[in-house]
Amino acid sequence: MAPVATTFFFYFLSGLAVLGGILVITRKNPVHSALALILTLLAVAGLYLMLYAPFVAGVQIILYVGGIMVLFLFVIMLVNLDKSAKEDQFNKQWLVGMVAAAALLGLFMAVYLKGKYLFPIQEAKLPEQSNVQEVAVSLYGNYMFAFEIASLLLLVAIIGAVVMAKKRI
Amino acid sequence: MTDPTTYLSHLELGQPDKTFLDSNELIINMGPQHPATHGVLRVILKLDGEKVLGTECVIGYLHRGVEKIAEHRTYTMFNPYVDRMDYVAAVSNGLGYCEAVEKILNVQAPPRANYIRVILAELNRLASHMLWLGTHALDIGAMTPLFYTFRDREEILKIFEKYCGARLTTHAFRIGGCQYETYEGFEDDVKKFLDFVPPKIDEYEELLTTNRIWVERTKGVGYISGEDCIALGVTGPVLRASGVKWDLRKAQPYAAYSDFDFEIPIGQNGDTYDRYIVRMQEMRQSLRIIRQAIDRIPEGPIMAKIPKVIKPPVGEIYHSIEAPKGELGYFIVSDGSTQPYRIRVRPPSFVNLQALDLMVRGQLVADVIAVIGTLDIVLGEVDR
Amino acid sequence: MLDYIKSYLDMNATPGQAGNVFWATVYIFVVFGGVSVAVMAMNWLERKALAHFQIRLGPMRVGPHGLLQPIADALKLLTKEDIIPSEADKFVFWIAPLIILCASFTVYIVIPFGPTHAITDLNIGILFMLGVSSLSVLGVVMAGWASNSHYPLIGALRSSAQMVSYEVAMGLAVVSAILMTSLNKTGTGTLSMIGIVQAQQAQQTWFLFKFFPLGFIAFGVFAIAMVAETNRAPFDLPEAESELTAGFHTEYSGLRWSLFMLGEYAAMIAVSSIAVTLWLGGWMRPFPNALAGETWDLVFSLFPGFTFLALAVFCFIGVARMPKHPYFRIQTIGLAGFGAVLALIGLILFAPPVRDRIFDIYWFCIKVAGFMYLYIWYRATFPRYRFDQLMKVGWKVLLPIAVGVLILTAVMGVIF
Amino acid sequence: MAEETKSPAPPPDPAAGKPSGSVEPVPPANQASPSAVPKPAAPPPAAAKPAAPAAPAKPAGPVPVPWDSPLVASLKRTYGSGIREASTYLGQNYMIVDSAAVMDVLKILRNEQEFDYCVDITALHYPQREKQFDLIWILYSFARNERIRVKTEIAESDSFPSSTSIWPTANWLEREVFDMFGITFEGHPDLKRILLPDGWKGHPLRKDYGIIQQDKEWVQINLGIESGQ
Numbered sequence A: 001m002a003p004v005a006t007t008f009f010f011y012f013l014s015g016l017a018v019l020g021g022i023l024v025i026t027r028k029n030p031v032h033s034a035l036a037l038i039l040t041l042l043a044v045a046g047l048y049l050m051l052y053a054p055f056v057a058g059v060q061i062i063l064y065v066g067g068i069m070v071l072f073l074f075v076i077m078l079v080n081l082d083k084s085a086k087e088d089q090f091n092k093q094w095l096v097g098m099v100a101a102a103a104l105l106g107l108f109m110a111v112y113l114k115g116k117y118l119f120p121i122q123e124a125k126l127p128e129q130s131n132v133q134e135v136a137v138s139l140y141g142n143y144m145f146a147f148e149i150a151s152l153l154l155l156v157a158i159i160g161a162v163v164m165a166k167k168r169i
Numbered sequence B: 001m002t003d004p005t006t007y008l009s010h011l012e013l014g015q016p017d018k019t020f021l022d023s024n025e026l027i028i029n030m031g032p033q034h035p036a037t038h039g040v041l042r043v044i045l046k047l048d049g050e051k052v053l054g055t056e057c058v059i060g061y062l063h064r065g066v067e068k069i070a071e072h073r074t075y076t077m078f079n080p081y082v083d084r085m086d087y088v089a090a091v092s093n094g095l096g097y098c099e100a101v102e103k104i105l106n107v108q109a110p111p112r113a114n115y116i117r118v119i120l121a122e123l124n125r126l127a128s129h130m131l132w133l134g135t136h137a138l139d140i141g142a143m144t145p146l147f148y149t150f151r152d153r154e155e156i157l158k159i160f161e162k163y164c165g166a167r168l169t170t171h172a173f174r175i176g177g178c179q180y181e182t183y184e185g186f187e188d189d190v191k192k193f194l195d196f197v198p199p200k201i202d203e204y205e206e207l208l209t210t211n212r213i214w215v216e217r218t219k220g221v222g223y224i225s226g227e228d229c230i231a232l233g234v235t236g237p238v239l240r241a242s243g244v245k246w247d248l249r250k251a252q253p254y255a256a257y258s259d260f261d262f263e264i265p266i267g268q269n270g271d272t273y274d275r276y277i278v279r280m281q282e283m284r285q286s287l288r289i290i291r292q293a294i295d296r297i298p299e300g301p302i303m304a305k306i307p308k309v310i311k312p313p314v315g316e317i318y319h320s321i322e323a324p325k326g327e328l329g330y331f332i333v334s335d336g337s338t339q340p341y342r343i344r345v346r347p348p349s350f351v352n353l354q355a356l357d358l359m360v361r362g363q364l365v366a367d368v369i370a371v372i373g374t375l376d377i378v379l380g381e382v383d384r
Numbered sequence C: 001m002l003d004y005i006k007s008y009l010d011m012n013a014t015p016g017q018a019g020n021v022f023w024a025t026v027y028i029f030v031v032f033g034g035v036s037v038a039v040m041a042m043n044w045l046e047r048k049a050l051a052h053f054q055i056r057l058g059p060m061r062v063g064p065h066g067l068l069q070p071i072a073d074a075l076k077l078l079t080k081e082d083i084i085p086s087e088a089d090k091f092v093f094w095i096a097p098l099i100i101l102c103a104s105f106t107v108y109i110v111i112p113f114g115p116t117h118a119i120t121d122l123n124i125g126i127l128f129m130l131g132v133s134s135l136s137v138l139g140v141v142m143a144g145w146a147s148n149s150h151y152p153l154i155g156a157l158r159s160s161a162q163m164v165s166y167e168v169a170m171g172l173a174v175v176s177a178i179l180m181t182s183l184n185k186t187g188t189g190t191l192s193m194i195g196i197v198q199a200q201q202a203q204q205t206w207f208l209f210k211f212f213p214l215g216f217i218a219f220g221v222f223a224i225a226m227v228a229e230t231n232r233a234p235f236d237l238p239e240a241e242s243e244l245t246a247g248f249h250t251e252y253s254g255l256r257w258s259l260f261m262l263g264e265y266a267a268m269i270a271v272s273s274i275a276v277t278l279w280l281g282g283w284m285r286p287f288p289n290a291l292a293g294e295t296w297d298l299v300f301s302l303f304p305g306f307t308f309l310a311l312a313v314f315c316f317i318g319v320a321r322m323p324k325h326p327y328f329r330i331q332t333i334g335l336a337g338f339g340a341v342l343a344l345i346g347l348i349l350f351a352p353p354v355r356d357r358i359f360d361i362y363w364f365c366i367k368v369a370g371f372m373y374l375y376i377w378y379r380a381t382f383p384r385y386r387f388d389q390l391m392k393v394g395w396k397v398l399l400p401i402a403v404g405v406l407i408l409t410a411v412m413g414v415i416f
Numbered sequence D: 001m002a003e004e005t006k007s008p009a010p011p012p013d014p015a016a017g018k019p020s021g022s023v024e025p026v027p028p029a030n031q032a033s034p035s036a037v038p039k040p041a042a043p044p045p046a047a048a049k050p051a052a053p054a055a056p057a058k059p060a061g062p063v064p065v066p067w068d069s070p071l072v073a074s075l076k077r078t079y080g081s082g083i084r085e086a087s088t089y090l091g092q093n094y095m096i097v098d099s100a101a102v103m104d105v106l107k108i109l110r111n112e113q114e115f116d117y118c119v120d121i122t123a124l125h126y127p128q129r130e131k132q133f134d135l136i137w138i139l140y141s142f143a144r145n146e147r148i149r150v151k152t153e154i155a156e157s158d159s160f161p162s163s164t165s166i167w168p169t170a171n172w173l174e175r176e177v178f179d180m181f182g183i184t185f186e187g188h189p190d191l192k193r194i195l196l197p198d199g200w201k202g203h204p205l206r207k208d209y210g211i212i213q214q215d216k217e218w219v220q221i222n223l224g225i226e227s228g229q
Helices: A006-026 A030-050 A054-078 A082-086 A094-118 A131-142 A144-165 B004-010 B066-070 B075-083 B087-105 B111-140 B144-164 B186-208 B212-218 B226-231 B237-241 B272-296 B348-353 B356-360 B365-375 B379-383 C002-010 C021-053 C069-079 C090-109 C125-146 C150-181 C193-203 C214-229 C254-279 C294-301 C303-321 C326-350 C352-381 C387-415 D070-082 D102-111 D170-181 D211-222
Strands: B026-030 B042-048 B051-058 B315-323 B326-334 B340-346 D083-089 D092-097 D117-125 D133-141 D146-154 D159-161 D184-186
Touching: A006 A030, A030 A054, A030 C090, A030 C125, A054 A131, A054 C125, A054 C150, A131 A144, B026 C150, B042 B365, B051 B356, B051 B365, B066 B075, B066 B340, B075 B087, B075 B340, B087 B111, B087 B315, B087 B326, B111 B144, B111 B186, B111 B212, B111 B272, B111 B365, B144 B186, B186 B272, B212 B272, B212 B365, B212 C387, B226 B237, B237 B272, B237 B326, B272 B365, B315 D083, B315 D092, B315 D117, B315 D146, B326 B348, B326 D117, B326 D133, B340 D117, B348 B365, B348 B379, B348 D170, B356 B365, C021 C069, C021 C090, C021 C254, C021 C352, C069 C254, C090 C125, C090 C254, C125 C150, C125 C193, C125 C254, C150 C193, C150 C214, C150 C254, C150 C387, C193 C254, C214 C254, C214 C352, C214 C387, C254 C352, C294 C303, C294 C352, C303 C326, C303 C352, C326 C352, D070 D083, D070 D092, D070 D102, D092 D102, D102 D133, D102 D146, D117 D170, D170 D184
Parallel strands: D092 D146, D159 D184
Antiparallel strands: B026 B042, B042 B051, B315 B326, B326 B340, D083 D092, D117 D133, D133 D146
16 A cells, blocks of 8 residues: 655654654643653554654554653552642753763764765555564564663663662562 | 541650651542441541551441430430440340449349340341341442342341331330230241241351452451550440450340250451351351240240339349440449439441451551451441 | 456456555445444344343344444534543644554555455565554554543553564564475465455465465464454453453543544454454465365355345344234334345345456355354353453563464474 | 338359460350349339339339449559449449549559450540549450449649540540530540541530520621521
């Protein structure tokens, strides 16, 4: 099936993602921020879909929206955040923030201007029908070592979290 | 209403375990409008997550001043009022009151009246336990037993209705005996009921006793030791489930209980499951008592010789019976007039409810529900 | 235009795949309408079945045997005052039921009622289903938090923990079913819902019976997890009425509350559909291998018609048993009319063109209905788990079993 | 009430039927079992015929008889006149103890005499008396299967020590006594109203508590009518 209104959806989803991002940092209520973050994540999942990566999109929704953000909300609801809601959000380290933002902007500009040479245009394969298999082959074949390293890191993180959270071991 | 936090003044809860998240404890008002507090009990729960750090019961929403009313009524006039206290076991309440007044009058109900009293009181114990089982199971999430127990309780209520015209607040007994002779077919009805109900009790047990979820929800929940029970004055099935073999029907027999052969079921663990088992066995023992009573019911008068105007001599008396919920006592002080100088009711539900805090501390919110159910309280009696 | 519409009918693909927007729209309307009707029917059925479990009659007043009760309920809920607590977070409070509703309805996009009867067929179909249905937990959490009240908050905490925990076991059970699609030297595996059923068709077995008892255990894990996932008894802690009054939707009323209910029942049907698709052969009729052949195909294709006729007969028996009293006249006529409609539908279903098109949808729905009945049965029988026990079952029982089954399935797949 | 012929069965010696330390109680030893109670005389004609003036002809009801038991004897030895009276009325034992000694007596009953179950705590109000209140403990011993009542007289102004440290069950019972009679207990962990709302005025079970006034006041304030009667 031929894609419909690709440009429109790209800008629509990107706009949503950016809007969500802005809301995340401007909302005072942490729950609202978390919801805005969910909006961003969903928009990004849509962008993945447009890139013919449905598996990544699905995993993005399951893991980030269905799992991680739920845990975020869980914690936010449990912790009393009345104090932080009263604080001004942009009070500390705004100078540092500005510098970092400027550096990031510079990086984007550089990529935009010189990207053509750094990353030559390559027509992407559209592995629509066998997306999952492709991902699996990449993960467990070409990038086996990196994958295992990542999972080991996560295991360490899990153990660390358990150790820190448990009152008595 | 007052702010709930001020109510917690006496709760020495200690600090909740500090976690990394510094989660602060939650104060929850359970009741007075809550589906599982069996009326208008209000329990203020202090929670850490789902763990109960402490409770405080706020009662009195159903307070009618029964003891004050008694001072302005004659002994006979006060009789129906006692039915309104534990309204699911009205017959037992009436029995206790009538016996207490008979005691202070120093009269003795005739044997036939005593047998009728035992039969009705034991039927009422069954009805009360059935109601308890249905609501307790409903609280724990099993809906169906409620309807089964109500179906079978209905048969008991039918017998009551045929006997005295009322189903719930029966006012079945009078001071000195019973007002009504048993109706035509009373014995047949009771015998039919005795054959009808054991399979039904088996049915309840089939649904619950070995049900894994039921066992997990009740075993080890709401534990209370026998010593704690005695110290807190807890009586009835709760005490017996903690391993104390004490039943007023055996310890200080009243009515005709000394004539019958029955056992006092006891538990060992003092948890909700044992209380469930004890009550189930008590239902079977009640059937045993009724069977003996209906087989041996003597002929004779049903009313002792009682003066038309009841005017007990100056003095005071305490009489208690084993109501379905525990020791139900009446302390009557007479000044020689037709009206009691003071009637004090020792309500089992009120005293048993005190144990709630001890039983639920450190457990989960869901266990609070289970424990309120297993204590088998009736707010009409708690608040009087 | 007409050609465009007709062209799809000859095609052997779902409207989504065929890129036929008209038929896709029609399918969407049909499926969503059908689901809404199914939810209403389920509502009535649950009340009736539960009542008969509990020796009572259930709704009897609105329409014959309470058949119109769901409609009356819906009208009542629509006209009820919609209360938003003054301290509530209005926006979140408002959007929470919508999220639940959207999440549970979006899932139906990929449910295959037949080889061509699905709105579309995604090649990550099952992943999409799991992902979207996991969104509904967000709605629950938001509803609980936005109500600004303790009971809903505890309900929301419970449900978020519960749904996230059971999703793990559920996902692993699903994976072991997916593994089966690629085995038996029938080609590569697939995540597509239609592909999964076709794999079962090709292997001439339901995955329930594959690698006995592995398929059976995986199915069991899923069947338990899906009950927990939809917050139904005995795992209905988030809305445990005896503990938390009504859990996360305590503060909701009227239309918004009915949206929660709609979402809950829709989600129940959706997860049952997953179970049917993965393990019970989806739209395949029973005994595809044992009772194969033209004659048997014909016999089984007559089932839909006979079912409706049986229901009609049931109605007519009800008509005959109605009390002969003027008061019941309208009810009697209504029931007779309902029976007549059912009989008519049954007769239409015997017509060969209809029969061929409806056959697979019928078997799919019958299997799902079986699950719906199980849901009711659970609710009538079981007490409720406690929260820690629920977590224990999820993490310490179901998860290890699911992992074990997954590993064994993979091993079996390599060996055979 | 003169000493008359019709007195209930004399209290049997509690020591005779006292099991040693068994939890299961034996059938009542001292509780006059129904059959043991002598048939009462004809219903007191005093009620029907109040005119009868002759004192000796008036058949009085049962009267309290002195209660002798090792328990009472040992208590009397320790507290002397602190134990004002120890009697049996209709087979029920009670003792009236001086308010100064009562806490000690209760402690001894609990700790040494195995009265481990406090059945009830209640009070009586006698507005004519100088010491207006009777405070009553009803105690039970599982080991002896025996009930006694301990009574003491206290004045309104007296602040009485709480017995919660002896029996935890006294907590709510004393709260109820406070609620209904206004007797304050010192050392009670949380003495506040239990059955009545916090803002309630007065203590209803006192004899001088006016129901009508209370009701009138309430309807005048809340309903704006003169009287609800």
